[in-house]
Amino acid sequence: MELSHDSLALPPGFPADASLPAVVVELGERFAGAGHELSLVGGPVRDLFLGRDSGDLDFTTDADPDAAEAVGAGWADATWDVGRRFGTIGFRKGGWQLEVTTYRAEQYDPESRKPQVAFGDSLEDDLFRRDFTVNAMALRMPEMALVDPHGGVRDLAAGVLRTPGTPEDSFSDDPLRMLRAARFASQLGFEVAPEVEAAMTAMAERIAIISAERVREELVKLVCGAHPRRGLDLLVRTGLAEHVLPELPALKLETDEHHRHKDVYDHSLTVLEQAAQLEAEYSPERPDVVLRLAALLHDVGKPATRRFEKGGAVTFRHHENVGAKLVRKRLRALKFDNDTTKAVARLVELHMRFYGYGDAGWTDSAVRRYAHDAGDLLPRLHALTRSDVTTRNRRKAETLAHAYDDLERRIAEISEAEEMAAVRPDLDGEKIMALLGLRPGPVVGRAYRHLLEWRLDEGPHEADVAEAELRRWWAEQPEAQEGAEG
Structure with a gap:
């Protein structure tokens, strides 16, 4: 989190440079003065140990929402209560946003998609009900005393995800936590404990009760993490991907005995990693969910189009067109917005256009058409096409890279001469x-x-x-x- 000039040092046990804004202690003093408990909890505490920018100031309290709102009255610059029925009241103070939630437990009815919220009565019980030990730590305010009953600091140091109780109970209460495990593996680079992975595997089907919107949000965070391969591999190993993104495990094609085509699954994860590395050069936003989804899913049409030819060659003719249709169907099922769905599908559809450029060369007409068909997606198409080269043959990789350098140069030259980005017919x-x-x-x-x-x-x-x-x-x-x- 970005620290203001009025930050306060943390007690021993935290990194030496860890600190919190004074507004956190101010709020703690107000709650204590009103006879209530208040603790900074979850991700913000975890990220203080990791030196990460959390961006959140989340608190938990024994006060009910009405009492919490009353404590902040006259102190906060603004108050909002859109999360009141879940026990959450929000405050803005200076440049900070703070959310205070009553001690609670969330459970799912076996057939329900929506959590049943029940308020708890102690910090320890609240922490026990949280997803992972690294998120089950708190700082009591205003004294800033660390509360870590489940070994969160130990697991942070080990880089492992464990649950405060049994993983079976945790995932039964909220099956979305199985996706959160994969998401944290991606964001933090952590491994999951063996018993956690075993429970995810045994309970994978239970993810079906979670709404598509909540699944989508976790997948976006996972794909946009620093280590997306770890999270995606975990989804595939446990069988969760079969329920939320079945096109991904389908890429694990049985390789023919003569190995005439590459491992499409491993190739797709490598393309995703390489695309993420090119974001700084080509993407309008970072992390770029459109580019990353296109990179991950660009070959999902291959399983349906694989053919073994008479000479033993393996082909995937028109897999880009089949893949674009599959991508549209999956992203719509996950309730992605129309713009994202169209953009990802279009990139998948266009990702093979470049091949052949280096062999035969293109006319200016073909270069114009390439850029025009990509439109605003052209920088992302550049990144995707370059990322799609995963060959270990250095000469081949260099040849493709030089050819694409040339294509980009020609696009730039023609664009400058003709303002190609705004190509319209000569007559309206x-x-x-x-x-x-x-x-x-x-x-x-x-x-x-x-x-x-x-x-x-x-x-x-x-x-x-x-x-x-x-x-x-x-x-x-x-x-x-x-x-x-x-």
Whole structure:
């Protein structure tokens, strides 16, 4: 978390440079003055030990939501209570946002997707009900005393995820915690304890009661973590991926006895890792969930398109088109927004376009079309295509890299000369209708698309040349011929 000038040093046991903003102790003093307990809890405490920026200030208390809201009244700059029914009241003080939640337990009915919330009455019970020991630590306020009944500091040092109680009880209470284990493996680079992985494997089917929206949020955090391979491998090993992202384990194709194609699953994880490394150069946001999902899923069409040819070769013809359809279907099922779904599917569809460029070379028309079809996704397509090279053959890898360098150079040159990023036909719809005497309708759209294709093939033209091309095209259309006959 970003520390302000009024930060306070933490007691022995924490890293020497660990500190908290004074606002945390101020709130603790107000709760103590009102006769209530207050503790900083969970992720913020864990991240203090790890030296990570948590971004959150989460607290737990014995006060019910009404009492917590009353404590903050007159002190906080603003208060919100959208989480009241879950026991959470939020405060803003200065530049800080603080959320205070009543001691609680969340359990699932075996057939329900929604948690049943029950308030608890002690900090120790609240910590016992949390997901993992590294998140089951607290700092009592205002004295800043560490409470760690389940060995969270020990497990942080070991880089291992364990549950405060039995993993079976924990995952039964909230099956989403199984996905959270994979997410923390990705974000923190931790291993899961053997008994935790065993429980995840045995209980994988229980994830089905969790809503698609909550599953999606965990998958996004996992894919955007610093070590996504660890989290994804865990999902596949335990069988959880079969329920939340079945296209991923499907990539574990049985390799043919002569090993004529690479391990598609391992290749996909490597492409994801390489794409993440290119984000700083190509991506509009970091981490870039669109690029990372496209990298992970770019070959999901291969299982359905694998063919063994007579000579023993293995082919995956048109796997990019099949894959794009599968990606759209899966991301919609996970309730991703339309923009993300369309962008990821489009990148999957386009990821094979580059191949062949280095062998035969492309005309300026083909370069224009490549850039135009990618549109705003072009930088991400650059990153995805470069990441898709995982060959161990250094000469082949260098050849592909040089070819793509050349393609990027040509795109930049043509873009500068023609403002290709904003390519439009030389005539707009109104001019088309005026020249041909048409009313708005499908024919105008066809004329527009023809001029756009012509523009991409041959570059920009003066208006009179474009008008001549439009009239030439129009003379060949059945509507023009019908009008002449009439």
